[in-house]
Amino acid sequence: MEALYLLIPLSLAIVVLAAWIFLRMSDSGQFDDMDAPAHSILLDDDRPPPMDITPKGGAVPKDPAPPDNAGR
Known part of the structure; x- marks a missing residue:
């Protein structure tokens, strides 16, 4: 029975805290549009x-050098 003296006020405090957090998030617009960000990735x-973007200075990249055949 003595545990109820602690648990009831504690549970009421948790409920009040949860309601305050929910109302604060709701007022800041946290729950305004839940679907648009999920659908915008599909658009x-x-x-x-x-x-094609040329490098600064207008230089055109050269083709790579042909392989050296001297190593055969």
Whole structure:
């Protein structure tokens, strides 16, 4: 019976704390739009992919050197 004197106020304090946390999160807009971020990953981009980009200075990269046949 003495345990109830401790457990009932403790459980009420936990309920009040949980309600306060929920209301604070609700007021800050945490639960406003739960579906849009999940669906936005599936949508296509409106922009086309970027074309080939040349390095700074306008230099065009060289083709790799052909393999050396002297090592045969």
